Amino acid sequence: MGDWNRRATLSAFGASLAAAGVARAQSGPGDMRINAARLKATLIGLSAFGRPEGGDFSAGVSRYAYSEADLAGRAYAIGLIRAAGATPRIDAAGNIWARREGRVPDLKPLAVGSHIDSVPHGGNFDGALGSMAAIEILRTLNAENVTLRHPLEVVLWSNEEGGTIGSGLAAGILPPQATLDVVMNGIRRREGLKRIGGDPDHIADARLAKGSLAAYLELHIEQSDLLEKAAVDIGVVDGIVAIDEYDIDIVGVANHAGTTPMADRRNALLAAARLIEAVQEEVTRLPGQQVGTVGQIEASPNVRNIVPGRVRMSLELRDLDAAKIAEIATRIRKRAEAIAASTGTEIAISATDRDPPALTDPRLQKVFEASAAALGLSTLHLPSGAGHDAASMSAICPMAMIFVPSVGGVSHSPRELTTWEDCARGADVLLQSLLRADRMAI
């Protein structure tokens, strides 16, 4: 029995909702709730696809994009959509869409969704929760016999973990040729797309026109432990951080570790060490939530008894404020100049990728806050340090996201865990916010 099961059984879950004072005395849109048991059942159902052989729910999933497990998970989701009376369609980028018509002509659709692919050796909640919650909202609206003013689009984006590929292609923010020729987890995306019913040769057909959606809302697990530490129910996301990527190349001179005096060395690894410390100092020098990471390092010739002649390493900087991380990069470049001089090396820092920040819509943030408050749930504003499909959608329409707590902040791991109570709370806030947004002029 996994952690998930010890922490929250379904019966305990019902009791805790009651204890939280969620009453159903009156009838009205504010009283509408998703079916928590049904949501849990579909999350468990989805977890069967990509689960390691012989494992239980706690073993997590390897359901990376275009794999057999991804195909099976998508088929499962398509079945749920059909069972909810909607007609799934797959766009050229492999995204699964399901439309529920609205009652006011000419209003643009509201969209809710997430992704069902996972990283290799990932967990049961990242993407899966937002996806199953979106489908659960379809079912709830059916059960309550409610037709929104706007059409509703449920969308399950393809290949989020590869770098928000499905949503990025739909938003037109990825160069299709370069994107589709990448091989990841042993599968070229072009071939992968064909497998899942996409059409790489007509990828432009997946493009959404700017302004073609009224809004996009997404529920996701937090992937950090700010909510858990603060004992808060719902995170209202201020935005998805800008990510600036750099390659660092340090060239010194490889030389015999026994015969080269310390003073004569041009040690690329010593320069790398000083630069890693400088990154730490420059990132933490300013207040705020910015992060900077050297995650990858390769030394050459990487032999015990040779002074390293060359080191290549990665640098990424993230913050909601793109100017702030640009300033940090400038400071790091200055530090690198001094380090190169002190070590007799040459240091080149090349920008390789720049994802702008995706700020969430302030009106929709307020909608999330009001819905949570009405449900008796506490909220906290926070940035998303991870990328999400919602960031792609910000190029097309107003966008907003909420997070529910991750136990221990763990994600991208079989140990990834969000309690069933928190899953249901997030889905209820998403549903209520959708109903509120539907009444707004957006």
Place this chain on the structure above:
Amino acid sequence: MGDWNRRATLSAFGASLAAAGVARAQSGPGDMRINAARLKATLIGLSAFGRPEGGDFSAGVSRYAYSEADLAGRAYAIGLIRAAGATPRIDAAGNIWARREGRVPDLKPLAVGSHIDSVPHGGNFDGALGSMAAIEILRTLNAENVTLRHPLEVVLWSNEEGGTIGSGLAAGILPPQATLDVVMNGIRRREGLKRIGGDPDHIADARLAKGSLAAYLELHIEQSDLLEKAAVDIGVVDGIVAIDEYDIDIVGVANHAGTTPMADRRNALLAAARLIEAVQEEVTRLPGQQVGTVGQIEASPNVRNIVPGRVRMSLELRDLDAAKIAEIATRIRKRAEAIAASTGTEIAISATDRDPPALTDPRLQKVFEASAAALGLSTLHLPSGAGHDAASMSAICPMAMIFVPSVGGVSHSPRELTTWEDCARGADVLLQSLLRADRMAI
């Protein structure tokens, strides 16, 4: 045409020796000189074996132990020994010996030699110079019709670059089973030994009894640029440094680079960076010629967007004074404790190998000094930061070494270069020192 050729042609070489005042007016042992042209010819001859296809002398050699090139180089050397009227024999450790009898009964042999294997992509002088000089001394003694008091043993050690394997086995300082099962450059030593005429099943037959040689003398290139910088002809080696090897294992927590706040990270690569800087500081804190090197580093998972959870790296410390590097290691361990605490990581530093220092014999140092002075050559005392077969021999008999300058201090590279003048000077000092040692009661 390579550098070597531009720098020193044979005709210029003769002229420079004349300019150095090397006169042959008198006749006597002090006037005996090796044949510089013959030495050069055999060094060029040996360089053909392992030379990259289509390259010239300046392309260096890949003549690593037990390779086809090593076999061919050994056959060439054996041919030279036979041509010098000696009978080569190969011991169980693959070392090639050639004996020239002495005239005083019961004196133990004086030995001179080096190795002819190279590192992959190595140069034409490391080992080759000392080996060809030893054979040239055989030829010179023949030409001058001189019989020494002691027997003379010329020895070409097998597999020096793998870690003085041939000499280490002969000296009995390597554990044969563990040593012979190592695979390097794709060849298991046990199989390699069979290829070159050794006998891995009777490796103890290669053992030299302690005291079985009167002395061992070796000429080698410097592999650093102290002699070149000081414009000195001959380096008299004080000893071969102690080498202490450590493995460092740093365990932190791998986590999402976007969602893990800086303050919550347990970043193994940041700890590694601080430790690399600490090694630099602790090694250079004390005066002296000690060196310390982190040459190898592996981070895990080594992905751009994950905080590194684990780093493994190497550390080696070298100095003539074993106590000094032990003290430096103690200081590094203390620094590691503080770094582990500051980064939330665990750092384990494990000693994996300890080569004691090999001090050269003071009487033989004086012999080298006197011989050089008599030849009008300047000398400088220095330690050897690199390991040498002579270090193995120090377990058996009095041992001493001289170095000749390496242009730019380059070694283990095709660019390795010692001028032909310096090659001849070194061989002449070796010959004269052998003659002087032969007259001593050692």
